[in-house]
Every structure is written in C-alpha cells, then in structure tokens.
Amino acid sequence: EAGVTQFPSHSVIEKGQTVTLRCDPISGHDNLYWYRRVMGKEIKFLLHFVKESKQDESGMPNNRFLAERTGGTYSTLKVQPAELEDSGVYFCASSPAGNQPQHFGDGTRLSIL
Amino acid sequence: QKEVEQNSGPLSVPEGAIASLNCTYSDRGSQSFFWYRQYSGKSPELIMSIYSNGDKEDGRFTAQLNKASQYVSLLIRDSQPSDSATYLCAVPYSGAGSYQLTFGKGTKLSVIP
Numbered sequence: 001e002a003g004v005t006q007f008p009s010h011s012v013i014e015k016g017q018t019v020t021l022r023c024d025p026i027s028g029h030d031n032l033y034w035y036r037r038v039m040g041k042e043i044k045f046l047l048h049f050v051k052e053s054k055q056d057e058s059g060m061p062n063n064r065f066l067a068e069r070t071g072g073t074y075s076t077l078k079v080q081p082a083e084l085e086d087s088g089v090y091f092c093a094s095s096p097a098g099n100q101p102q103h104f105g106d107g108t109r110l111s112i113l
Numbered sequence: 114q115k116e117v118e119q120n121s122g123p124l125s126v127p128e129g130a131i132a133s134l135n136c137t138y139s140d141r142g143s144q145s146f147f148w149y150r151q152y153s154g155k156s157p158e159l160i161m162s163i164y165s166n167g168d169k170e171d172g173r174f175t176a177q178l179n180k181a182s183q184y185v186s187l188l189i190r191d192s193q194p195s196d197s198a199t200y201l202c203a204v205p206y207s208g209a210g211s212y213q214l215t216f217g218k219g220t221k222l223s224v225i226p
Contacts, residue, residue: 033214043157043216044216045214048211058213059213091157093214098212102212102214104149104156104158106154
C-alpha cells in the first residue's frame, strides 16, 4: 500500500511568488490534514478535509493560503503571494476515519527568499 | 489553548540502555495519545498509541499514561543506534468534528554505540 505522497519535496521561491503544494493521501482515506512546522517550533495544524469538504480550517494563518480537495482525492495547498514567514516544512496526513491515527507524508520544505 | 509539552533534549543514552521520554498535556478531556518517531527529513512515523491509563507494550517500546497527572511517557528498552531520532508526542483535539493533532516540540534522542 502506497503511503502519503507529497510533491515537491523542496521548493525555493522568491517573496511575492506563488507556490502550490500537492498531497496524495493513502487510497481510501477520507480524512486529509495539512500541518506546518516552522523552524524551531512544533508541528501545527492548518486544516482538515473530509472527502472534498473542509471540516476545520481554523489553523490557516491568513487568506494567502488556499487549500482544495476537488473530487475528494488529492489535495493542493496554494500560497499566494508567498511571504518570508511562510518558510517551513508542510506536512500532509491522512486517516480512514477522524478518530483513527494519522499517517504522514515526508513533507514539502518551502523556502521563501 | 491546547498544549503539549516535551523536553526538547537532546537526550543521550548508551546503546542497550533504557531511554525515557516524557510528555504532559493541558486538555484534561483528551482520550487518545500518540508517539511519532521522525528521522531527519522524513515523515513522522506512528510508533505507539495509548488510550487507557496504565502501560502498553509493543516490542521494545512501552507507553505509559496517567490521565490524572496529564502525563504520558515512552520507554525504549535496549536502545539501538537506529533509535536515534526525534520523538513527537501528539494529542488529538476533537472539537468541531476535527481530530487535529496538537504536537509537542519533540525530544531528540541520540543512542551512543
């Protein structure tokens, strides 16, 4: 069984540019989560999808971040325009049901110059 | 504000010794607790889950939970150099139908051959 896959593994862009991160959850997992870890801090929740619907987006930092999960399969997280403080590692996780353990991808390391 | 606290380490133990990792949490209503292991540049990998007070053993790993003290720990017996990693304590917050994980900052473990 393939795990959670994320693309790209690394992205380096300049301030003001746009970046789109992609996450493919484990097949059959309805629940998809995005998290972020900025340097020196703990991993923090961004948002949660159940199938194609946003269940909880309370962790999204501002309206420069847009997440989608069309069709309830893969998800994208777009940052537009990127700011220096957006640098960090963005993790995606999935689970079959909400109260079951989440399985993580390797993350996308995002660097804003 | 849900909080999870861990000693950041680094924690160094000799090969073959017992490594003890500790975690406290603020939400008295929490019911589930997870330990993830993360190698540098890799995904957090779930290694233990515990839901009831007491001990839960899985191979060389033992998780201990004390809900009255809001304390959860992970013991690694017969530590091996391959156990060197960052260990993350995570507690799900089940408000608003979401099971977002609140993470500690992680404890970096080094097992010295």
